[in-house]
Amino acid sequence: MTYGRGILFAFTLLIAPMSFVYAQTDLSAFLFDSGTNSTGGIQNTIALPIDLLVDSDSYTPPFYRGRALPAIGTSIRLVAFAHPPTISGVTQSAGDLIYTWKQDDRVVGNVSGQGRSSVTLPSPMLYGTSNIEVDVESTDHILVGSATISIHATEPVVLLYEDNPLIGIAFNHALGTSNTIAETETTFAAIPFFASALSPNDSRLQYSWMLNNNAITPSTSDPSELTVNASHSNGLATIGLSLTHTTNIFMDFQGTWSMSLGSAGSNGFSSASNGTSDPFGGVSQ
C-alpha cells in the first residue's frame, strides 16, 4: 500500500498544528522518505516519532519523587510510545505496530513482535553500558521509526535517615558523614535506593551494623533499622553499616556515620540495639 498525492497533501496540512506538540522533536521526522518495498518497487515511508521511556524494577521508598533507576542486578523496563500520525483514511494504532528490540546490537527475539511496545531487559553488568534500540514499523512498512538509549549501570545508593515515632522516616534529610541529633534515643533507618529488593527488609539484603566498632546483631523483623540510646553516655557514636545481597555479589555497600546525640553523660553508650543487645554496658533492651 502506498499513499497518494492527496494523502500527502492532507498530512502536510497536519504538520502545522502538530508542530507545537512536538516542539522538541526533530521535525524532519515527519518528512517522507523514499524506500524500497518488499517487491523491489519504490514506496514512500513516513518517519514515526518514538518516545523511549525507561525505568527499573529497583527499590525506591514510598513517596519517592525521583525515578527508579536500573542498578546492577535489577531489570530495565522500557516502553516505546509511538505516535502514528492521523491521516485521512488511514488508521494505525500503536498496538498494530511491529516492535523489534535490540540490546547491544543483538535482536531480543522473545520480546519483539507486533504490539510488543513494552519490554523488561536485564541491566548491564557493573560499570558496563547497554545500548538499547527499538525499531518500529507498521505492518505495511509505511510508518517507520526507531529510538535508542544508552543505559549505564549504577550502584545502589544506601542512605541513612532518622526514623521518628511521630514524624516517621525523615526522607527529606539524608544523614551526612557527621551529624548532630537532638534526641537522646534515635532510630536510624537505612534505605537501599535502587537495590534489587522489594523493601528495605527484603530477606535478600544482609545488614551488618556496627556501633563504635562493636557489632550489633540485626533485628530479625526490622534489620534495616538501628536504635541508639545515649542516655548515659557522652552522646558520640560512629555507626557502621555493611550491606550485601544474597544473590548479587556486586552489591557490597560500606558506610560510616558520626553522630552526636542529645544528652551528655559519662561512659560509652548504655544501649544500642535493634532490640537485641547492648555492646557497652551489658544492659539488655
Next chain:
Amino acid sequence: MKNIHIPGFVRLLVGAMVILMLGGLVGWYFYLQAQKNTITTTDTARGTGTIAPSFEGTTGSTQANQAIATQAISTDIYHPTSTSTSVLWQVDGAPVAGMGFVHTAAGENLNYVERGNGYVFSADPRIESAVRVTGTLLPQVYEALIAEDGSVIERSIGASGAITTLLGTVSSSTPQSASTTVTNVSRISTNQQGVDTQLPALSGVYLSPGIQSIVMNHTTRSLFYLTANAQGGVDGITQDWAGKKRSTIFSSTIRSWRPMMLDDGSIILTESPTSMFPGYSYRMDSKGNLTTLVRNIQGLTVLPKIGSPILLYGATSENGLALFARSTTTAQALGLATTAEKCVWLPGKSEVAYCAVPSGTTPINYLDSWYQGSVHTSDDWWKVDVFAGTAVRIYSPSSNNTSLDVRDPVIDSSGNYIAFINATNESLWVLRVAQ
C-alpha cells in the same frame, strides 16, 4: 539603761559601708538589666525570642501556642514593628506534610497538615496567625493535599508497609464509629477559657492501600491516582471524591510517573525526573489518550499553565540546571538555573511565574540527590515574565540570614502569597509577593 558609746569613726565606717553596699546593689541592678537586654536582643536576632509554650491558663491551648509561636517568629525575624507586611513568614516550624489555599469568609487562608500529628491548621497570611482546626491525631503523615473547600487527603505508611490514603473532611459533629471512619483519638483539651472542648474530627474513608501517587482537582475534588498492577507497572484511575465514577483509564509498564491535575481538570503525566535519563511529559484526556507536551529532555520537570499552551520546563546537563518557557513552537531559555517544580504561575492570563532559584551551583545528579534528601539548596525568589522576556530577583532569604530550599510552592488566587515547604526541615513558609 546605759547608752553604748560608739566611736565616731566606727559610725562613719558603718555608714560608708552601707552606702557602698547600696551603691553596689544599684550597680548590680543596672548591670543585670543591661545583660538581660543583651540576651533578649540576641534571642530576637536568632529568632528564639518565642514565648514559652503554655498548657494551662487563659491562653493554654495548642492553637494559642501555635499562634503565639508563629507570630513571634515572623515578627522577630523580619518586621519587628508589624505583623501584616512581612515579606516572609514562617507559618510553622514543625515538619509539614502539605498545604493549600482554601476559601473562607475572610478571604483565602492557608490550610496545612503537620506531619507528626495529622492535625489540620488554618493560617491567615494577612494577619500572620494560625490555629488548629481538627482534633484527630494521625501520626506519620508523609503527604497531604488540601482542596479549596478544606477537604484533606492525608497519606501515611501502614503496618504492612503499604501507603494508606485517607480522604478526610472536617466534621461538624462527633465522628461516627465505623471501620472506615477515623476514630477521634485525640481531642484538644481546652479552649481559651480553659474549658474542656473538642475540635472537629477529621473523618472520612480510606482508599485501597498501595496508592503510589495521587492528585486532586482542588475545585471539584475529582481524583487521579496511580496504583501498582499485577504486571509490576501501574494503573491510572480516576474517581470522584465520593468514590463514584471510578475508571481505570491508563496502564503502564513504567511505574515512575509524576501525575499532576490542573484545576481545569486536565491531567499531566510526566516521567519521574532524574538527571540520568531523558524524560517525557504528556497531557492525558479523560479516556487516557496521551498527547506529548515535552519529549526527550534530560532531567525533565514540567509546570503547565492552566488554560494555556504555555509551560515551563526544567532540564539538566553537565552545565547544571536550566529553565525554559515554551509558548508557541520554540522553547526560550530563561537564564535561570532551577527546576520547574520550584516555580508557580501567577493566576490569570499573564505569563508571569515566580521561581525559587538555587543561589549556588548544583552538583551533578542534583535531581536524584535532592529527591533523596542528600542535597539542599539556598534559594532566591525570582519573578519571570515570559512574554516580556525578563527575570528579576525579588527576594533573597539570605539577606535575613535564612536559607530556604523551596519545595511544593503554591500560590493563592489573588497572586499575593506563595506558600512553600523548606525541604531542609519541612517547615512551612509564606512569601508575600508585590503585584
